Amino acid sequence: MLELAWPWLLLALPLPWIAAWLLPRARTLTRGVLHLPHVGVALEESAVRGLASRWSRVLAILAWAVLLLAAARPQWLGEAEDVPRSGRDLLLAVDTSGSMSTADMQVGGSAADRFSVVQMIASDFIQRRQGDRVGLILFGSNAYMLTPLTFDLKTVSSQLRDAVIGLAGRETAIGDALGLAVKRLLDRPEGQRVVILLTDGVNNAGELPPEKATELAVANKVRVYTIGIGADAVTIDSFFGQRTVNPSANLNAPMLTRMAESTGGKFFRARDTAELAGIYQEISQLEPVADKTETLRPVDELFWLPLLAAMLLSIAGLLQPSLRMHRRLTQVST
Secondary structure, three states, rough: OOOOHHHHHHHHHHHHHHHHHOOOOOOOOOOOOOEOOOOEEEEHHHHHHOOOHHHHHHHHHHHHHHHHHHHHOOEOOOOEEEEEEOOOOOEEEEEOOOOHHHEEEOOOOEEOOHHHHHHHHHHHHEEEEOOOOOEEEOOOOOOEEEEEEEEEEEHHHHHHHHHHOOOOOOOOOOHHHHHHHHHHHOOOOOEEEEEEEOOOOOOOOOOOOHHHHHHHHHHOOOOEEEEEEEOOOEEEEOEEEEEEEEEOOOOOOOHHHHHHHHOOOOOEEEEHHHHHHHHHHHHHHHHHOOOOOOEOEEEOOHHHHHHHHHHHHHHHHHHHHHHHHHHHHHHHOO
C-alpha cells in the first residue's frame, strides 16, 4: 500500500504563487531590438523575452510539485509480518585460552576438548534465543567483541563455531571480559542486560580485576551467570602406571560464585557435556525467551523517485531557453 509519511508538506504547493504576488513586479523593459553578428539579422526584444515560454513555466511548476512529493516521503507498506518481541540483551563471553584445549570431556563416547564441547552446545543455545539480541565476546590474554548484539542468531552461532583456541591469547583475562560486556550493555534497557561468562581457569591476565568488573556490573544492573567448565578427575597413564589428576585445579570457583551472586545471577559447574547442556537449559528457564510476537509492516522508502523526477525537470527547464534560442536563430538565419 502506498502512503505519504508527511502529507502535510503538500500544503506548501502554492508558495511560489504567493511569493510572486507579494514581491514587487519587475519593471517592464523598453521595447528594443537585439542585433546579431549576421548581416541583416535582428531579433526584437519581445522575441527574446518569449524564451521564458509557457513550457518553461510548466516544467518549473512540475518540478516544484514532485519536489514536494519527495519531501512528503512516499512509502510502500508491505504485508504485515509477525516478529518476536524483543527479549533479553544477552552477551556470551567465552574463554579461548590455551587450557580450553584440555581433552577431559566426552562426546559420543570419544574424548573431546573443552572448547569443542562449548562450541557445540553454546551454538545450539544461541539459536534457541529467538527474540533476544545476542552478542559474542572471546577472551584469553585480551577480550574482544567478536559479534555485537544482534537478532541475527545464525551469524553469532557461526562466529562461535569458526573461533579457535588461542585466538585472543593463551592466558585468561576474566575481568576484562566482564568489563567489556558491561560496557557494551550500557545503552540497553535495564532489566534485560545479561552476561553468560564461561571459563576453565583463574584470572591471570588483563588490566581490570574481576572484583572491579563485578562492581561495574552491579552498578549498571547487569546480571551475570558464570560457568566453570572442566572435569574434576581424569585418569592418565604415566611411567608408574595409571593415576588420577584434577585438570580443573586452577578453576577459581569461589571467585566465579561471588561474581554471579553479587549481580543476581548464578554460578554453574560443568564437569561433563551433559552438565553443560543442562546448564544452558536452566539459564533458558531463568532468562526465558520472548514468547509473544508483535506485528510489523516492512517499509520501502520511495522518495528517491520523485526526487529524481524533480532533478530531470529542473535540468529540462534550464535547457529550454537555450534550445528555443537555437531554434529561433536557425529559423532567422535561413
